[in-house]
Amino acid sequence: MSRANLYKTAAYVTAFSVAEKFFGFVYRIVLSRTLGSEGMGLYQTALSVFAVLATAASSGIPLTVSRLITKYRAKNNPNAQQSVVSAALVCALGFSAPIFALLYFGHSWFDFLFSDPRCMAVLLVLLPSLTFNSVYSVIRGVLWGNKQFVPYCVIDLIEELCMIGAGVLLVVRMTDVFDGAQRVAAAVAFSYFVSFALAAIWYFAKGGRLKNPRRQFKPLLASALPLTGMRTSNALINSAVSLLLPARLIAAGMTSSEAMSEIGVAMGMSMPILAIPATLIGSLALVMVPELAENFFRGQHRKLKSNIEKALKITALIACLLIPPMFVLGEDIGQLLFSSKQSGQIIRNSCVLLLPTSLAMISTSILNSLGYEKQTCLYFFIGAAATLACIWFLPQFCGVYALMFGTAASAVITMALNLRLIGKKSKEKACFAKHTCLSALSILPAVLFGSLLRNLLASFLPAAAAAILCGAVMLAAEALFLFALDLAQPHWLKVLVRRS
Numbered sequence: 001m002s003r004a005n006l007y008k009t010a011a012y013v014t015a016f017s018v019a020e021k022f023f024g025f026v027y028r029i030v031l032s033r034t035l036g037s038e039g040m041g042l043y044q045t046a047l048s049v050f051a052v053l054a055t056a057a058s059s060g061i062p063l064t065v066s067r068l069i070t071k072y073r074a075k076n077n078p079n080a081q082q083s084v085v086s087a088a089l090v091c092a093l094g095f096s097a098p099i100f101a102l103l104y105f106g107h108s109w110f111d112f113l114f115s116d117p118r119c120m121a122v123l124l125v126l127l128p129s130l131t132f133n134s135v136y137s138v139i140r141g142v143l144w145g146n147k148q149f150v151p152y153c154v155i156d157l158i159e160e161l162c163m164i165g166a167g168v169l170l171v172v173r174m175t176d177v178f179d180g181a182q183r184v185a186a187a188v189a190f191s192y193f194v195s196f197a198l199a200a201i202w203y204f205a206k207g208g209r210l211k212n213p214r215r216q217f218k219p220l221l222a223s224a225l226p227l228t229g230m231r232t233s234n235a236l237i238n239s240a241v242s243l244l245l246p247a248r249l250i251a252a253g254m255t256s257s258e259a260m261s262e263i264g265v266a267m268g269m270s271m272p273i274l275a276i277p278a279t280l281i282g283s284l285a286l287v288m289v290p291e292l293a294e295n296f297f298r299g300q301h302r303k304l305k306s307n308i309e310k311a312l313k314i315t316a317l318i319a320c321l322l323i324p325p326m327f328v329l330g331e332d333i334g335q336l337l338f339s340s341k342q343s344g345q346i347i348r349n350s351c352v353l354l355l356p357t358s359l360a361m362i363s364t365s366i367l368n369s370l371g372y373e374k375q376t377c378l379y380f381f382i383g384a385a386a387t388l389a390c391i392w393f394l395p396q397f398c399g400v401y402a403l404m405f406g407t408a409a410s411a412v413i414t415m416a417l418n419l420r421l422i423g424k425k426s427k428e429k430a431c432f433a434k435h436t437c438l439s440a441l442s443i444l445p446a447v448l449f450g451s452l453l454r455n456l457l458a459s460f461l462p463a464a465a466a467a468i469l470c471g472a473v474m475l476a477a478e479a480l481f482l483f484a485l486d487l488a489q490p491h492w493l494k495v496l497v498r499r500s
Contacts, residue, residue: 014279016156034180059137059228060224067145100127122181129188129189233384241388249262308430315361320439324443330349353408353411360411367421
Protein backbone atom coordinates (compact mmCIF):
# COMPACT_ATOMS: atom_id res chain seq x y z
CA MET A 1 0.00 0.00 0.00
CA SER A 2 1.46 3.38 -0.99
CA ARG A 3 1.86 6.11 1.61
CA ALA A 4 -0.92 8.14 -0.04
CA ASN A 5 -3.32 5.21 0.00
CA LEU A 6 -2.35 4.43 3.59
CA TYR A 7 -3.27 7.92 4.80
CA LYS A 8 -6.40 7.97 2.70
CA THR A 9 -7.56 4.58 3.98
CA ALA A 10 -6.80 5.53 7.59
CA ALA A 11 -8.86 8.70 7.18
CA TYR A 12 -11.82 6.80 5.72
CA VAL A 13 -11.70 4.14 8.43
CA THR A 14 -11.52 6.83 11.12
CA ALA A 15 -14.50 8.67 9.63
CA PHE A 16 -16.59 5.49 9.61
CA SER A 17 -15.48 4.58 13.12
CA VAL A 18 -16.26 8.02 14.53
CA ALA A 19 -19.69 7.97 12.87
CA GLU A 20 -20.42 4.53 14.29
CA LYS A 21 -19.37 5.53 17.81
CA PHE A 22 -21.36 8.77 17.60
CA PHE A 23 -24.57 6.99 16.62
CA GLY A 24 -23.97 4.42 19.34
CA PHE A 25 -23.47 7.16 21.92
CA VAL A 26 -26.72 8.87 20.94
CA TYR A 27 -28.52 5.51 21.05
CA ARG A 28 -27.20 4.90 24.55
CA ILE A 29 -28.67 8.20 25.69
CA VAL A 30 -32.03 7.30 24.14
CA LEU A 31 -32.06 3.90 25.84
CA SER A 32 -31.12 5.28 29.23
CA ARG A 33 -34.01 7.74 29.09
CA THR A 34 -36.48 5.17 27.77
CA LEU A 35 -35.61 2.06 29.75
CA GLY A 36 -34.58 3.85 32.91
CA SER A 37 -31.90 2.62 35.28
CA GLU A 38 -33.65 -0.69 36.01
CA GLY A 39 -34.14 -1.65 32.37
CA MET A 40 -30.62 -0.59 31.47
CA GLY A 41 -29.33 -2.64 34.38
CA LEU A 42 -31.08 -5.77 33.12
CA TYR A 43 -29.85 -5.24 29.58
CA GLN A 44 -26.25 -4.37 30.54
CA THR A 45 -25.93 -7.29 32.95
CA ALA A 46 -27.07 -9.78 30.32
CA LEU A 47 -24.94 -8.08 27.68
CA SER A 48 -21.82 -8.33 29.87
CA VAL A 49 -22.20 -12.13 30.05
CA PHE A 50 -22.88 -12.32 26.31
CA ALA A 51 -19.76 -10.22 25.69
CA VAL A 52 -17.63 -12.78 27.53
CA LEU A 53 -19.13 -15.59 25.43
CA ALA A 54 -18.62 -13.67 22.17
CA THR A 55 -15.04 -12.86 23.15
CA ALA A 56 -14.29 -16.49 23.97
CA ALA A 57 -15.92 -17.67 20.74
CA SER A 58 -14.07 -15.60 18.21
CA SER A 59 -12.07 -12.62 19.47
CA GLY A 60 -8.70 -13.99 18.33
CA ILE A 61 -9.92 -15.09 14.91
CA PRO A 62 -10.05 -11.85 12.86
CA LEU A 63 -6.43 -10.86 13.51
CA THR A 64 -5.17 -14.42 13.03
CA VAL A 65 -7.09 -14.92 9.76
CA SER A 66 -5.88 -11.53 8.58
CA ARG A 67 -2.24 -12.33 9.34
CA LEU A 68 -2.34 -15.79 7.75
CA ILE A 69 -4.06 -14.49 4.63
CA THR A 70 -1.42 -11.78 4.36
CA LYS A 71 1.28 -14.44 4.73
CA TYR A 72 -0.15 -16.70 2.02
CA ARG A 73 -0.89 -13.80 -0.29
CA ALA A 74 2.77 -12.81 -0.03
CA LYS A 75 3.60 -16.40 -1.06
CA ASN A 76 0.99 -16.31 -3.87
CA ASN A 77 -0.92 -19.27 -2.45
CA PRO A 78 -4.69 -18.65 -2.84
CA ASN A 79 -5.64 -22.23 -1.91
CA ALA A 80 -4.02 -21.83 1.50
CA GLN A 81 -5.91 -18.55 2.00
CA GLN A 82 -9.23 -20.30 1.40
CA SER A 83 -8.20 -23.19 3.65
CA VAL A 84 -7.56 -20.68 6.44
CA VAL A 85 -11.10 -19.37 6.06
CA SER A 86 -12.53 -22.89 6.23
CA ALA A 87 -10.48 -23.76 9.32
CA ALA A 88 -11.54 -20.54 11.04
CA LEU A 89 -15.22 -21.21 10.30
CA VAL A 90 -14.95 -24.73 11.73
CA CYS A 91 -13.27 -23.42 14.90
CA ALA A 92 -15.72 -20.54 15.36
CA LEU A 93 -18.79 -22.71 14.86
CA GLY A 94 -17.25 -25.54 16.87
CA PHE A 95 -17.30 -23.32 19.93
CA SER A 96 -20.26 -21.00 19.43
CA ALA A 97 -22.86 -23.56 18.31
CA PRO A 98 -22.43 -25.93 21.32
CA ILE A 99 -22.36 -23.00 23.76
CA PHE A 100 -25.54 -21.65 22.23
CA ALA A 101 -27.26 -25.03 22.46
CA LEU A 102 -26.08 -25.64 26.04
CA LEU A 103 -27.21 -22.28 27.36
CA TYR A 104 -30.37 -22.01 25.32
CA PHE A 105 -31.77 -25.44 26.10
CA GLY A 106 -30.16 -25.89 29.53
CA HIS A 107 -30.40 -22.36 30.83
CA SER A 108 -31.99 -23.50 34.10
CA TRP A 109 -28.58 -24.94 35.10
CA PHE A 110 -27.02 -21.48 34.84
CA ASP A 111 -29.62 -19.32 36.57
CA PHE A 112 -27.13 -18.90 39.44
CA LEU A 113 -25.15 -16.48 37.23
CA PHE A 114 -27.69 -13.72 37.82
CA SER A 115 -29.16 -12.37 41.01
CA ASP A 116 -32.18 -11.24 39.00
CA PRO A 117 -33.71 -14.11 36.95
CA ARG A 118 -34.98 -11.66 34.34
CA CYS A 119 -31.38 -11.21 33.13
CA MET A 120 -31.32 -14.82 31.93
CA ALA A 121 -34.40 -14.20 29.81
CA VAL A 122 -32.66 -11.23 28.20
CA LEU A 123 -29.53 -13.31 27.60
CA LEU A 124 -31.59 -15.99 25.83
CA VAL A 125 -32.74 -13.36 23.33
CA LEU A 126 -29.11 -12.43 22.65
CA LEU A 127 -27.78 -15.98 22.34
CA PRO A 128 -28.64 -16.73 18.68
CA SER A 129 -26.42 -13.85 17.62
CA LEU A 130 -23.42 -15.66 19.14
CA THR A 131 -23.22 -17.89 16.06
CA PHE A 132 -23.87 -15.02 13.63
CA ASN A 133 -21.09 -12.97 15.23
CA SER A 134 -18.65 -15.90 15.15
CA VAL A 135 -19.08 -16.40 11.40
CA TYR A 136 -18.86 -12.69 10.72
CA SER A 137 -15.62 -12.51 12.71
CA VAL A 138 -14.02 -14.91 10.23
CA ILE A 139 -15.07 -12.88 7.20
CA ARG A 140 -14.02 -9.72 9.01
CA GLY A 141 -10.54 -11.22 9.18
CA VAL A 142 -10.67 -11.97 5.44
CA LEU A 143 -11.60 -8.37 4.64
CA TRP A 144 -8.92 -7.12 6.98
CA GLY A 145 -6.20 -9.35 5.56
CA ASN A 146 -7.09 -8.41 1.97
CA LYS A 147 -7.10 -4.70 2.92
CA GLN A 148 -10.74 -4.36 1.91
CA PHE A 149 -11.38 -1.71 4.54
CA VAL A 150 -14.34 0.06 2.94
CA PRO A 151 -16.70 -2.99 2.92
CA TYR A 152 -15.40 -3.83 6.42
CA CYS A 153 -16.38 -0.38 7.70
CA VAL A 154 -19.64 -0.21 5.74
CA ILE A 155 -20.86 -3.54 7.14
CA ASP A 156 -19.98 -2.48 10.69
CA LEU A 157 -21.79 0.82 10.24
CA ILE A 158 -24.86 -0.89 8.76
CA GLU A 159 -24.84 -3.29 11.73
CA GLU A 160 -24.83 -0.34 14.15
CA LEU A 161 -27.59 1.51 12.28
CA CYS A 162 -29.75 -1.64 12.11
CA MET A 163 -29.38 -2.12 15.85
CA ILE A 164 -30.31 1.50 16.53
CA GLY A 165 -33.26 1.53 14.10
CA ALA A 166 -34.66 -1.78 15.31
CA GLY A 167 -34.04 -0.83 18.93
CA VAL A 168 -35.88 2.46 18.70
CA LEU A 169 -38.82 0.92 16.82
CA LEU A 170 -39.12 -1.92 19.31
CA VAL A 171 -38.52 -0.10 22.57
CA VAL A 172 -41.19 2.53 21.99
CA ARG A 173 -43.78 -0.29 22.11
CA MET A 174 -42.53 -1.85 25.34
CA THR A 175 -45.02 -2.67 28.09
CA ASP A 176 -42.54 -2.50 31.00
CA VAL A 177 -38.80 -2.28 31.59
CA PHE A 178 -38.31 -6.06 31.40
CA ASP A 179 -40.10 -6.19 28.06
CA GLY A 180 -38.03 -3.21 26.93
CA ALA A 181 -34.74 -4.92 27.85
CA GLN A 182 -35.76 -7.99 25.82
CA ARG A 183 -36.70 -5.82 22.86
CA VAL A 184 -33.34 -4.05 22.93
CA ALA A 185 -31.62 -7.45 23.05
CA ALA A 186 -33.67 -8.54 20.04
CA ALA A 187 -32.42 -5.48 18.15
CA VAL A 188 -28.83 -6.56 18.87
CA ALA A 189 -29.53 -10.08 17.59
CA PHE A 190 -31.13 -8.66 14.44
CA SER A 191 -28.15 -6.39 13.73
CA TYR A 192 -25.70 -9.30 14.09
CA PHE A 193 -27.76 -11.34 11.63
CA VAL A 194 -27.63 -8.47 9.13
CA SER A 195 -23.84 -8.13 9.35
CA PHE A 196 -23.44 -11.92 9.07
CA ALA A 197 -25.63 -12.05 5.97
CA LEU A 198 -23.96 -9.08 4.26
CA ALA A 199 -20.48 -10.41 4.98
CA ALA A 200 -21.30 -13.89 3.67
CA ILE A 201 -22.84 -12.46 0.49
CA TRP A 202 -19.80 -10.23 -0.06
CA TYR A 203 -17.32 -13.08 0.45
CA PHE A 204 -18.88 -15.48 -2.02
CA ALA A 205 -19.83 -12.75 -4.53
CA LYS A 206 -16.17 -11.71 -4.70
CA GLY A 207 -15.06 -15.25 -5.54
CA GLY A 208 -14.36 -16.54 -2.06
CA ARG A 209 -14.41 -20.31 -1.71
CA LEU A 210 -13.89 -22.93 0.99
CA LYS A 211 -11.07 -25.47 0.79
CA ASN A 212 -9.96 -28.43 2.90
CA PRO A 213 -9.01 -26.86 6.27
CA ARG A 214 -6.97 -29.74 7.70
CA ARG A 215 -3.48 -28.22 7.32
CA GLN A 216 -4.49 -24.82 8.69
CA PHE A 217 -5.89 -25.81 12.08
CA LYS A 218 -2.49 -25.89 13.79
CA PRO A 219 -1.19 -22.45 12.68
CA LEU A 220 -4.64 -20.93 13.18
CA LEU A 221 -5.10 -22.21 16.72
CA ALA A 222 -1.48 -21.52 17.68
CA SER A 223 -2.04 -17.84 16.93
CA ALA A 224 -5.72 -17.43 17.82
CA LEU A 225 -5.78 -19.18 21.19
CA PRO A 226 -3.37 -16.78 22.96
CA LEU A 227 -5.29 -13.79 21.58
CA THR A 228 -8.64 -15.30 22.52
CA GLY A 229 -7.33 -16.21 25.95
CA MET A 230 -6.04 -12.68 26.51
CA ARG A 231 -9.24 -10.99 25.37
CA THR A 232 -11.51 -13.42 27.19
CA SER A 233 -9.44 -12.89 30.32
CA ASN A 234 -9.79 -9.16 29.78
CA ALA A 235 -13.58 -9.51 29.65
CA LEU A 236 -13.53 -11.67 32.77
CA ILE A 237 -11.22 -9.26 34.58
CA ASN A 238 -13.52 -6.37 33.70
CA SER A 239 -16.36 -8.36 35.24
CA ALA A 240 -14.19 -9.09 38.28
CA VAL A 241 -13.38 -5.39 38.62
CA SER A 242 -17.07 -4.50 38.53
CA LEU A 243 -17.64 -6.97 41.40
CA LEU A 244 -14.47 -6.32 43.41
CA LEU A 245 -14.38 -2.52 43.31
CA PRO A 246 -17.72 -1.92 45.08
CA ALA A 247 -16.77 -4.47 47.75
CA ARG A 248 -13.48 -2.67 48.40
CA LEU A 249 -15.18 0.74 48.45
CA ILE A 250 -17.66 -0.56 51.03
CA ALA A 251 -14.77 -2.00 53.03
CA ALA A 252 -13.19 1.47 52.91
CA GLY A 253 -16.25 2.95 54.63
CA MET A 254 -18.80 3.73 51.91
CA THR A 255 -22.36 2.52 51.99
CA SER A 256 -23.53 0.18 49.25
CA SER A 257 -25.50 3.00 47.63
CA GLU A 258 -22.51 5.36 47.71
CA ALA A 259 -20.21 2.71 46.24
CA MET A 260 -22.55 1.95 43.33
CA SER A 261 -22.97 5.67 42.69
CA GLU A 262 -19.20 6.17 42.55
CA ILE A 263 -18.81 3.27 40.14
CA GLY A 264 -21.65 4.53 37.97
CA VAL A 265 -19.96 7.91 37.64
CA ALA A 266 -16.49 6.47 36.96
CA MET A 267 -17.32 3.53 34.71
CA GLY A 268 -20.59 4.65 33.15
CA MET A 269 -19.79 8.33 32.52
CA SER A 270 -16.08 9.15 32.73
CA MET A 271 -14.48 6.04 31.22
CA PRO A 272 -16.45 6.20 27.93
CA ILE A 273 -15.13 9.75 27.39
CA LEU A 274 -11.58 8.70 28.25
CA ALA A 275 -11.92 5.83 25.75
CA ILE A 276 -12.45 8.21 22.80
CA PRO A 277 -8.83 7.91 21.58
CA ALA A 278 -9.30 4.14 21.37
CA THR A 279 -11.72 4.74 18.48
CA LEU A 280 -9.12 6.65 16.49
CA ILE A 281 -6.25 4.32 17.39
CA GLY A 282 -8.40 1.29 16.59
CA SER A 283 -8.89 2.72 13.11
CA LEU A 284 -5.15 3.19 12.74
CA ALA A 285 -4.48 -0.37 13.92
CA LEU A 286 -7.07 -1.72 11.48
CA VAL A 287 -5.16 -0.22 8.57
CA MET A 288 -1.61 -0.76 9.84
CA VAL A 289 -1.79 -4.39 11.04
CA PRO A 290 -2.04 -6.10 7.61
CA GLU A 291 0.54 -3.67 6.26
CA LEU A 292 2.98 -4.57 9.05
CA ALA A 293 2.30 -8.28 8.62
CA GLU A 294 3.02 -8.05 4.89
CA ASN A 295 6.26 -6.15 5.52
CA PHE A 296 7.28 -8.82 8.04
CA PHE A 297 6.52 -11.83 5.86
CA ARG A 298 8.19 -10.28 2.80
CA GLY A 299 11.31 -9.41 4.81
CA GLN A 300 10.87 -5.69 4.04
CA HIS A 301 12.61 -4.53 7.23
CA ARG A 302 13.04 -0.91 6.21
CA LYS A 303 9.36 -0.55 5.40
CA LEU A 304 8.50 -2.38 8.62
CA LYS A 305 10.60 0.08 10.62
CA SER A 306 8.99 3.04 8.86
CA ASN A 307 5.45 1.77 9.45
CA ILE A 308 6.10 0.97 13.13
CA GLU A 309 7.49 4.47 13.62
CA LYS A 310 4.50 5.92 11.81
CA ALA A 311 1.99 4.01 13.96
CA LEU A 312 3.67 4.95 17.24
CA LYS A 313 4.12 8.62 16.30
CA ILE A 314 0.54 9.07 15.11
CA THR A 315 -0.75 7.36 18.25
CA ALA A 316 1.28 9.68 20.48
CA LEU A 317 -0.01 12.69 18.52
CA ILE A 318 -3.64 11.62 18.89
CA ALA A 319 -3.26 11.22 22.65
CA CYS A 320 -1.32 14.47 23.12
CA LEU A 321 -3.84 16.33 20.97
CA LEU A 322 -6.79 15.21 23.11
CA ILE A 323 -5.30 15.48 26.60
CA PRO A 324 -5.32 19.32 26.82
CA PRO A 325 -9.02 19.78 25.86
CA MET A 326 -10.04 17.04 28.30
CA PHE A 327 -8.00 18.63 31.08
CA VAL A 328 -9.26 22.15 30.47
CA LEU A 329 -12.88 21.22 29.68
CA GLY A 330 -13.26 18.05 31.74
CA GLU A 331 -15.69 19.54 34.25
CA ASP A 332 -17.69 21.19 31.46
CA ILE A 333 -17.95 17.84 29.65
CA GLY A 334 -19.23 16.13 32.80
CA GLN A 335 -21.82 18.82 33.44
CA LEU A 336 -23.04 19.15 29.85
CA LEU A 337 -23.28 15.44 29.03
CA PHE A 338 -24.15 13.85 32.36
CA SER A 339 -25.03 16.73 34.72
CA SER A 340 -22.27 15.38 36.96
CA LYS A 341 -19.48 17.56 38.30
CA GLN A 342 -17.69 14.51 39.72
CA SER A 343 -17.63 12.85 36.30
CA GLY A 344 -15.96 15.93 34.87
CA GLN A 345 -13.39 15.98 37.67
CA ILE A 346 -12.48 12.36 36.97
CA ILE A 347 -12.09 13.14 33.25
CA ARG A 348 -9.86 16.12 34.04
CA ASN A 349 -7.74 14.32 36.62
CA SER A 350 -7.35 11.11 34.61
CA CYS A 351 -6.88 12.36 31.05
CA VAL A 352 -3.10 11.98 31.29
CA LEU A 353 -3.77 8.22 31.09
CA LEU A 354 -4.52 8.64 27.40
CA LEU A 355 -0.84 8.59 26.42
CA PRO A 356 0.26 5.30 28.04
CA THR A 357 -3.04 3.53 27.32
CA SER A 358 -2.89 4.58 23.66
CA LEU A 359 0.71 3.47 23.22
CA ALA A 360 -0.02 0.19 25.01
CA MET A 361 -2.94 -0.44 22.65
CA ILE A 362 -1.11 0.25 19.39
CA SER A 363 2.10 -1.56 20.46
CA THR A 364 0.04 -4.64 21.33
CA SER A 365 -1.51 -4.55 17.85
CA ILE A 366 1.94 -4.19 16.28
CA LEU A 367 3.33 -7.20 18.14
CA ASN A 368 0.26 -9.32 17.36
CA SER A 369 0.63 -8.54 13.67
CA LEU A 370 4.23 -9.81 13.83
CA GLY A 371 3.27 -13.09 15.49
CA TYR A 372 4.12 -12.37 19.14
CA GLU A 373 0.67 -13.16 20.55
CA LYS A 374 2.03 -15.31 23.38
CA GLN A 375 4.24 -12.50 24.64
CA THR A 376 1.44 -9.90 24.52
CA CYS A 377 -0.80 -12.35 26.35
CA LEU A 378 1.80 -12.67 29.14
CA TYR A 379 2.21 -8.89 29.31
CA PHE A 380 -1.54 -8.49 29.55
CA PHE A 381 -1.69 -10.74 32.61
CA ILE A 382 1.14 -8.82 34.28
CA GLY A 383 -0.74 -5.56 33.70
CA ALA A 384 -4.02 -7.09 34.86
CA ALA A 385 -2.38 -8.22 38.10
CA ALA A 386 -1.29 -4.63 38.70
CA THR A 387 -4.86 -3.41 38.09
CA LEU A 388 -6.36 -5.89 40.54
CA ALA A 389 -3.70 -5.05 43.15
CA CYS A 390 -4.55 -1.34 42.91
CA ILE A 391 -8.26 -2.04 43.23
CA TRP A 392 -7.66 -4.22 46.27
CA PHE A 393 -5.30 -1.93 48.20
CA LEU A 394 -6.01 1.67 47.12
CA PRO A 395 -9.76 2.38 47.66
CA GLN A 396 -9.16 3.21 51.33
CA PHE A 397 -6.75 5.95 50.24
CA CYS A 398 -8.26 7.35 47.03
CA GLY A 399 -11.75 5.89 46.65
CA VAL A 400 -12.91 5.19 43.10
CA TYR A 401 -9.65 6.64 41.73
CA ALA A 402 -8.20 3.21 42.53
CA LEU A 403 -9.68 2.19 39.18
CA MET A 404 -7.77 4.97 37.41
CA PHE A 405 -4.52 4.09 39.17
CA GLY A 406 -5.05 0.46 38.23
CA THR A 407 -5.67 1.39 34.60
CA ALA A 408 -2.53 3.56 34.61
CA ALA A 409 -0.38 0.83 36.17
CA SER A 410 -1.54 -1.74 33.63
CA ALA A 411 -1.01 0.62 30.69
CA VAL A 412 2.48 1.73 31.75
CA ILE A 413 3.64 -1.85 32.38
CA THR A 414 2.17 -3.15 29.12
CA MET A 415 3.52 -0.21 27.12
CA ALA A 416 7.04 -0.58 28.55
CA LEU A 417 7.18 -4.34 27.95
CA ASN A 418 5.73 -4.02 24.45
CA LEU A 419 8.13 -1.28 23.36
CA ARG A 420 11.06 -3.21 24.81
CA LEU A 421 10.09 -6.29 22.80
CA ILE A 422 9.58 -4.25 19.61
CA GLY A 423 13.06 -2.80 20.01
CA LYS A 424 14.54 -6.22 20.75
CA LYS A 425 12.93 -8.01 17.79
CA SER A 426 13.28 -5.30 15.13
CA LYS A 427 16.24 -5.72 12.80
CA GLU A 428 16.09 -1.98 12.15
CA LYS A 429 15.29 0.04 15.28
CA ALA A 430 12.23 2.26 15.17
CA CYS A 431 13.00 5.83 16.32
CA PHE A 432 10.05 7.45 18.05
CA ALA A 433 11.14 8.37 21.61
CA LYS A 434 12.20 11.94 20.78
CA HIS A 435 8.99 12.54 18.82
CA THR A 436 6.86 11.19 21.68
CA CYS A 437 8.66 13.30 24.31
CA LEU A 438 8.29 16.49 22.26
CA SER A 439 4.61 15.71 21.66
CA ALA A 440 4.12 15.24 25.41
CA LEU A 441 5.88 18.53 26.16
CA SER A 442 3.46 20.31 23.82
CA ILE A 443 0.66 19.48 26.30
CA LEU A 444 1.86 22.12 28.80
CA PRO A 445 1.53 25.26 26.60
CA ALA A 446 -1.73 23.91 25.17
CA VAL A 447 -3.21 23.53 28.67
CA LEU A 448 -2.09 27.05 29.62
CA PHE A 449 -3.55 28.54 26.44
CA GLY A 450 -6.79 26.59 26.85
CA SER A 451 -7.26 27.62 30.48
CA LEU A 452 -6.86 31.30 29.64
CA LEU A 453 -9.19 30.97 26.63
CA ARG A 454 -11.85 29.14 28.65
CA ASN A 455 -11.89 31.81 31.34
CA LEU A 456 -12.14 34.52 28.70
CA LEU A 457 -14.99 32.88 26.78
CA ALA A 458 -16.89 31.95 29.96
CA SER A 459 -17.09 35.63 30.89
CA PHE A 460 -19.44 36.51 28.03
CA LEU A 461 -20.79 33.25 26.54
CA PRO A 462 -23.15 30.55 27.93
CA ALA A 463 -21.35 27.53 29.37
CA ALA A 464 -22.13 25.16 26.48
CA ALA A 465 -21.15 27.66 23.77
CA ALA A 466 -17.97 28.62 25.61
CA ALA A 467 -16.93 24.97 26.03
CA ILE A 468 -17.61 24.05 22.38
CA LEU A 469 -15.83 27.12 21.01
CA CYS A 470 -12.90 26.70 23.39
CA GLY A 471 -12.50 23.04 22.43
CA ALA A 472 -12.58 23.81 18.70
CA VAL A 473 -10.05 26.64 18.99
CA MET A 474 -7.77 24.53 21.20
CA LEU A 475 -7.71 21.63 18.76
CA ALA A 476 -6.99 23.96 15.83
CA ALA A 477 -4.25 25.78 17.72
CA GLU A 478 -2.67 22.52 18.88
CA ALA A 479 -2.69 21.13 15.35
CA LEU A 480 -0.97 24.26 14.00
CA PHE A 481 1.56 24.13 16.84
CA LEU A 482 2.38 20.48 16.13
CA PHE A 483 2.72 21.19 12.41
CA ALA A 484 5.02 24.12 13.19
CA LEU A 485 7.24 21.86 15.30
CA ASP A 486 7.25 19.31 12.45
CA LEU A 487 5.73 16.71 14.77
CA ALA A 488 2.65 16.20 12.57
CA GLN A 489 2.37 15.81 8.82
CA PRO A 490 -0.79 16.80 6.94
CA HIS A 491 -0.34 14.16 4.19
CA TRP A 492 -3.58 12.32 4.90
CA LEU A 493 -5.55 15.57 4.72
CA LYS A 494 -3.96 16.37 1.38
CA VAL A 495 -4.82 12.92 0.10
CA LEU A 496 -8.45 13.30 1.12
CA VAL A 497 -8.97 16.50 -0.83
CA ARG A 498 -6.83 15.44 -3.79
CA ARG A 499 -8.62 14.39 -6.95
CA SER A 500 -8.14 10.73 -7.86
